[in-house]
Amino acid sequence: MAKDGDKSEWKEFVWNPRTREFLGRTASSWGLIFLFYLVFYIFLAGLFALTMYVMLQTLDDHKPTWQDRLSTPGLVIRPHADETFEIVYTIQETESWDMYAQTLDKFLSAYNNTVQAQKNHQCTPDQYFQQEDSGDVKNNPKRSCQFNRTMLEICSGLQDRYYGYQDGRPCIIIKLNRVIGLLPGKDGQAPFVTCGPKKDDADKIGELAYFPENGTFNLMYYPYYGKKAQVNYSQPLVAIKFLNITLNEDVNIECKIHANNIPTGSERDKFAGRVSFKLRINTVF
Structure with missing residues (x-):
């Protein structure tokens, strides 16, 4: 009988026909x-919609209101295999270095003189x-300066379609990461890149x-x-050609940006303003 009573109370809680309450409340209460x-x-x-609307009125579609990027831009090399920053190949094995030449061809196609003249x-x-x-x-869209592929001379891929990889004198392309509003160098002194050996x-x-x-990197960019x-x-580029690097050995290289208003390295990022990579050119005796 106790079980029947409990069941009856539970049913009455869900729906009470006497008071017309559902789950303890009347229809008007619900x-x-x-x-x-x-x-x-x-x-x-x-x-929320009003807050978002007011916030969006303060934003500029063409320029970020705040930037949290480092004031010192990073350097990037081309070509590089995946994210390893290692360039390793054998001179006599075309398939080992042809991918590097193809990567540079694809990368530099946007810098063809005809393309730059049009844009x-x-x-x-x-x-x-x-x-x-x-x-x-707003003065938009803003114009951009030409950076012609021919400015890279023997590293342009126009005089030497293999960029020196076939004879152990390869070219490496370096670009400076984009930072909105950055004015690198002051008093007319343009930033420049140097590369040198690491360790021993x-x-x-x-x-x-x-x-x-x-x-x-010319100031006009x-x-x-x-x-x-x-x-x-079009980001300006710098090409480095290795003229007589030691063969059959790992060579660890570091390239840095130099400017009288850009420090290299910082507490937040010791690699700011520099890039390191390994170059190994093998030869079959």
Whole structure:
């Protein structure tokens, strides 16, 4: 009998026909609760939408309001295999280095002189190409300066389609990562790249040649205004050609950016402004 009583009480709690209550509440009570939460969540949604609307009015589609990137941009090399930053091949085995030449061909295709002439502007060298807005009038899209592939000379792939890999004198391309608004160098001193050996490899690296001359990133390619504002921007490049590097040995190399207003390395990132990679060129005797 106790079990029947418990069952009866449970059924009555779910639906009480005498008081017409469902789960202990009348229809009007449930209606008021539903109405309260409906109004409450509509209010929250409206408050959220208003907050987002106000915030979006402060944003510029072409320029970030805040940047948390390092003030010192990083360096990147081309070619490189995956994320290993190692270039290893055997001179006599074409298949071991052909992928590097193909990677450079693909990368440099956007720098063909004809492509640059169609998209970009011939700028005045050795001075910043600044394109400021006029108050609320946005100067967009902004123009970009030409960086022609021929500026890399014997590392352009035009004179030597194999970029020197076939004779053990390879070319490496270096670019400086983009940072919106960065003005590298001051008082007309353009930033430049140097490469040298790491650890005990000083006698292995041999002579280097830089293109453009002195490994310089000309000031006319700065500042960078962002992907949306400067859609045709072509990052300046520096090519390094290894003229007589030691064969059949690992050579650890580090390249750095030098500018009188850009420190290399920091507490946040000791690799800021530099890149390291290993180069090994084997030969079959």
